[in-house]
Amino acid sequence: MLRKIEAKLLLVDDLPGNLLALEALIQGEDRTIFCASDAGQALGLLLEHDFAIAILDVQMPGMNGFELAELMRGTEKTKHIPIVFVSAAGRDLNYAFKGYESGAVDFLHKPLVPHEVRSKVAVFVELYRQRKALLRQLDALEQSRREQEALLAELRATQGELQNAVRMRDDFMSIVSHELRTPLNGLALEVQLRKLRLEQNRSDAFTLDRLRAITLRDEHQINSLTRLIDDMLDVSRIRTGKLSIRPQPCDLSQLASRVTENLAGLIGNAGCSLELQLEGPVNAEVDAFRIEQVLVNLLTNGLRYGAGKPIKVRVYGREADACIEVSDQGMGISVADQQRIFQQFERIAGNGVPQGLGLGLYISEQIVEAHGGHIELHSRLGEGACFRVVLPYGVAEVG
Structure with missing residues (x-):
């Protein structure tokens, strides 16, 4: 997985021969090498790319390696790039102290030792890849956290909708049972009353005027029941998109x-x-x-x-x-x-x-x-x- 992470290396030296020699030492299939002959060209590349390591020659005309390093450390985009100086000044402590003060993490001393150069560069490239892999994992975890929060919010909303649906169902059943019972109770009482009159042979209870009144009451109760049922059917039609409109x-x-x-x-x-x-x-x-x-x-x-x-x-x-x-x-x-x-x-x-x-x-x-x-x-x-x-x-x- 780490090999798939591209590693870019920056070499800065005012002598083309030095650049070619250093590039030949550290090149590889898993790396992309950029070369700059002065600080200005290096700054342009630093602002455009994300480098795993910058190898700077100390002695350069114009802005030297130490000054370029200080500028890199003062810029947000480049302050985290490891800086390795290439120096011909030997291992003088004062010189090394100045380099580390400028932001260096290591030194390569001339004449360069191929094994030392490759080993140090390999360490920084591996550290860069591990850091990038960790950042990707953190990004993935953050994305997963956001997705889980969104899913949790959606589940809570669904739970609220389900609870509301259950409440509406219970309310509906309560309302329907009450509203249906009213006309049904009226009809039931009328039937019981007529049955009692018939058992008593009360023919006077069924005169034309009383039959008209009874029929009107029955019709009213039946109309009430019909309307309740029609309303419930219409709600079902509306929910299923089957409400018929024929202009x-x-x-x-x-x-x-x-x-x-x-x-x-x-x-x-x-x-x-x-x-x-x-x-x-x-x-x-x-x-x-x-x-x-x-x-x-x-x-x-x-x-x-x-x-x-x-x-x-x-x-x-x-x-x-x-x-x-x-x-x-x-x-x-x-x-x-x-x-x-x-x-x-x-x-x-x-x-x-x-x-x-x-x-x-x-x-x-x-x-x-x-x-x-x-x-x-x-x-x-x-x-x-x-x-x-x-x-x-x-x-x-x-x-």
Whole structure:
């Protein structure tokens, strides 16, 4: 592995013959040798390459080897390069002290001894390769640490999502069991009551007027169950991308009139009055069944949270889109709640008790967005709420 790490060696001497002789002594397949004839040329090479060792001749015209070494030690890029001086001054201690003070790690004395030169260079090259290998290992460890931290963060996020999914599942099952039980309990009580009357041969309990009332109650409970089931099916379709939208030409004003007429009984039972404001025909390419579903959801919420006060439905066209507004004068919605009520299973406590599955607004928003539109909400606590459905006049058929 260490042999694969390239080792670059720098030789600096003003005499070409000395450079050639030294290069011949230390060259090898695992090394690249660069030669410089003066300090200026050497500095250029030092700034461009990372060297395992620099072998400097002390006696050079201009800047000598000691001065070049001091300059190298003062430069961030080159201060860690081992410096070996080549000197003809013998082994004079003062001379050696000056060399080490300049930054040398060793000396080669002229005349050069081939075995000594090769051995010393080999030691520094090996040290360089070991240092590079260690740095690579440290880099790999650091990269591995960062990857592990990222993986851990991802696992924590996944754990949070799973915990949230489990919480949503538990909440959903609790809500569904409660919401389904209410109409089922009503139907069960009606059946038990009729069974008791039949066992008692009470024919007076089944007059036409009473049968009409019983049928209306049954129809109401069945409609409630059907709507709950349809909502759950729609959520499944949305999650799997199978929500069907089939646009056809439709007058949104007529659609709103039909929906409010169908809900007249529900509106009356809630003790509300409804104002329908239609600004002429408003034609758009929509899935009428799905937009009816949206309008029913918004009106139902208005009745639920409108505190028995008037509700207004307005249909109008703008230059680029068509709008359906449903506004009430009820409890209003806080800014914090406005951010969450379009999510699944999110509900606001009306009269202290949350009602419904918390799916109506989520499904409505998905339907409107599937048409290329959006829902706007304007509300303040205590001042009612206005939901505006904004639809383009035409959408491409999907689903």
